[in-house]
Amino acid sequence: MSRTRTIKVDYLARVEGEGAMYVRVRGGRVTDVQLRIFEPPRFFEGFLRGRRFSEAPDITARICGICPVAYQMSAVQAMEDVCAVPVDPQVRALRRLLYCGEWIESHALHIYLLHAPDFLGYESAVHLAKDHPAIVERGLRLKKAGNDLMTLLGGRAVHPINVRVGGFYRVPTRRELVPVTEQLKWARDAALETARWTGTLEFPHYEQDYEFVALSHPDEYAITEGRLVSNQGLDIAVREYEEHFVEEHIPYSNALHSSLKDRGAYLVGPLARYNLNFDRLSPLAREAARAAGLGPTCRNPFQSIVVRSVEILYACDEALRLIAQYVPPERPSVEVVPRAGTGYGCTEAPRGILYHRYTVDDAGFITDAKIVPPTAQNQKAIEADLRAFVDPRIDLPEETLTWQCEQAIRNYDPCISCATHFLALRVDRE
Amino acid sequence: MSTPVDADRLDRPRVLVIGVGNPYRRDDAAGREAVRRLRDRAPHVIATLEHDGEGTSLMEAWQGADLVIVVDAVSSGVAPGTVRRFDVRSEPLPAAILRDSTHAVGVPDAVELARALGRLPPRLIVYGIEGRAFDAGEALSPEVERAVDEVISRILGDVQVEGGPPADA
Numbered sequence: 001m002s003r004t005r006t007i008k009v010d011y012l013a014r015v016e017g018e019g020a021m022y023v024r025v026r027g028g029r030v031t032d033v034q035l036r037i038f039e040p041p042r043f044f045e046g047f048l049r050g051r052r053f054s055e056a057p058d059i060t061a062r063i064c065g066i067c068p069v070a071y072q073m074s075a076v077q078a079m080e081d082v083c084a085v086p087v088d089p090q091v092r093a094l095r096r097l098l099y100c101g102e103w104i105e106s107h108a109l110h111i112y113l114l115h116a117p118d119f120l121g122y123e124s125a126v127h128l129a130k131d132h133p134a135i136v137e138r139g140l141r142l143k144k145a146g147n148d149l150m151t152l153l154g155g156r157a158v159h160p161i162n163v164r165v166g167g168f169y170r171v172p173t174r175r176e177l178v179p180v181t182e183q184l185k186w187a188r189d190a191a192l193e194t195a196r197w198t199g200t201l202e203f204p205h206y207e208q209d210y211e212f213v214a215l216s217h218p219d220e221y222a223i224t225e226g227r228l229v230s231n232q233g234l235d236i237a238v239r240e241y242e243e244h245f246v247e248e249h250i251p252y253s254n255a256l257h258s259s260l261k262d263r264g265a266y267l268v269g270p271l272a273r274y275n276l277n278f279d280r281l282s283p284l285a286r287e288a289a290r291a292a293g294l295g296p297t298c299r300n301p302f303q304s305i306v307v308r309s310v311e312i313l314y315a316c317d318e319a320l321r322l323i324a325q326y327v328p329p330e331r332p333s334v335e336v337v338p339r340a341g342t343g344y345g346c347t348e349a350p351r352g353i354l355y356h357r358y359t360v361d362d363a364g365f366i367t368d369a370k371i372v373p374p375t376a377q378n379q380k381a382i383e384a385d386l387r388a389f390v391d392p393r394i395d396l397p398e399e400t401l402t403w404q405c406e407q408a409i410r411n412y413d414p415c416i417s418c419a420t421h422f423l424a425l426r427v428d429r430e
Numbered sequence: 431m432s433t434p435v436d437a438d439r440l441d442r443p444r445v446l447v448i449g450v451g452n453p454y455r456r457d458d459a460a461g462r463e464a465v466r467r468l469r470d471r472a473p474h475v476i477a478t479l480e481h482d483g484e485g486t487s488l489m490e491a492w493q494g495a496d497l498v499i500v501v502d503a504v505s506s507g508v509a510p511g512t513v514r515r516f517d518v519r520s521e522p523l524p525a526a527i528l529r530d531s532t533h534a535v536g537v538p539d540a541v542e543l544a545r546a547l548g549r550l551p552p553r554l555i556v557y558g559i560e561g562r563a564f565d566a567g568e569a570l571s572p573e574v575e576r577a578v579d580e581v582i583s584r585i586l587g588d589v590q591v592e593g594g595p596p597a598d599a
Binding site for chain 2: 043047062066109113114124125126129133136137143144147233243
């Protein structure tokens with residue numbers, strides 16, 4: 001057999017959106033890896049200019065159907081930063097609760113319907129469901145628990161509309177939280193079972209020395225706020241983001257690639273959060289991680305499916321804690337008077353940090369917007385992974401190698417609709 | 431998600447029309463536009479829902495309905511405005527036909543997942559409207575505008591025929 005081959009995978013299924021991944025193999029070595037994204041990415045940033053500051057949360061929530069809460073939260077944080085709005089502690093708690101719903105929903109979808117089929121040798125969730133309906137039903141019910149929490153707090157499931165700069169339009173009574181509490185107790189048990197189950201999957205032997213980047217908060221597993229930290233010494237305020245991270249345009253992709261200045265690729269998302277904030281998980285979540293075979297450090301991206309399970313468990317645990325302590329704020333929101341300036345927001349979307357920056361004039365109109373979604377930040381890491389992962393496996397049969405490449409990409413739960421819109425994956429071997 | 435099906439009309443089959451699409455992607459919004467117009471033309475008669483097409487929440491949405499009609503945009507290379515109708519109980523939905531969702535579990539996946547799990551509604555009809563433009567924006571192409579009206583007429587026909595009294599009533 002020739003030592004020169006070109007691997008071709010024309011379509012990457014089961015990522016959020018559609019794009020292309022291209023891997024070229026020459027002389028038995030990977031010579032090129034490109035994550036290609038075709039859609040012009042900056043539509044929403046342009047769309048926001050000239051809009052009212054108060055519209056940013058609802059407009060940006062449309063960027064992604066899977067993580068609208070993340071977009072709303074980064075947007076309100078940035079706008080509240082511009083306008084120097086104090087956030088009521090109970091409003092803050094409710095936002096964290098809403099965000100827990102999104103983590104549960106998004107992670108359950110990815111684990112059960114998108115990633116597990118890779119590990120179990122099924123072409124898709126439909127094929128998995130035919131053989132193991134009970135497993136898929138558990139995933140769907142878990143996802144629904146997250147959805148129902150989002151519906152209750154966000155006003156509706158798909159694109160929550162209840163979040164506003166300064167607070168919420170309406171806040172729930174304690175009584176309204178009762179039904180969802182019962183559901184979350186079931187979900188917490190199901191999440192424990194999920195962690196146990198994903199811990200039994202077979203993981204390719206693959207580890208990398210990533211630079212993990214996540215928010216970090218002294219008192220909690222960071223979701224809605226914190227400083228940006230890394231395992232290689234980064235420790236900055238959100239407003240310093242652009243002094244340390246750069247975006248560059250890559251000819252083969254319409255999405256901008258992010259990198260750390262002078263250092264290059266970095267990884268955001270569940271694996272980064274877990275490694276940087278393990279000690280701030282709840283005891284139950286830490287214990288489940290250990291029982292599933294994870295230490296406090298995990299450098300195998302394929303095990304992100306276990307980490308997501310642990311994060312679902314944490315989100316259920318945390319949601320129950322927040323509900324137990326909830327006292328409705330006196331007012332659902334405070335009045336916000338716009339003022340000229342620039343504000344910064346960064347929160348932990350299910351896939352990793354989501355950065356927003358807005359400049360607003362003194363009448364409250366947006367004059368400039370910048371949005372850096374997690375998938376854009378992971379693009380370099382995904383490419384580096386494919387390069388390192390394919391090299392020692394170059395002689396695997398075509399179908400096996402392609403399968404494993406797609407599985408490796410799905411480790412990142414890439415959301416191409418956030419990074420742009422459509423991504424089609426292409427791996428190419430000669 | 432609260433059930434969009436009118437629970438008061440227990441004597442009649444529960445009909446739900448779901449319009450799928452992204453409101454900011456021009457012709458991708460054809461399904462949403464169809465249910466908006468349907469709501470104007472036949473308020474209180476048919477339950478409607480605008481949806482972004484995420485498959486698992488579609489499965490939640492149609493739970494409890496007897497007749498579900500989904501309207502979605504199509505990108506298959508035929509003339510823009512072409513309308514295709516699929517009776518999903520008797521045939522699988524051609525996955526390559528419907529416009530790829532921005533979500534990994536799209537309409538065809540939802541249908542097949544529901545079939546595998548025994549969660550298909552008793553009657554499920556899918557209308558595909560071939561779009562011309564799917565870039566960022568809010569206006570429908572003229573051919574798609576016309577197709578939306580055609581689909582509304584056909585839906586009203588479906589509801590009369592298929593949504594009539596069940597055979598055992």
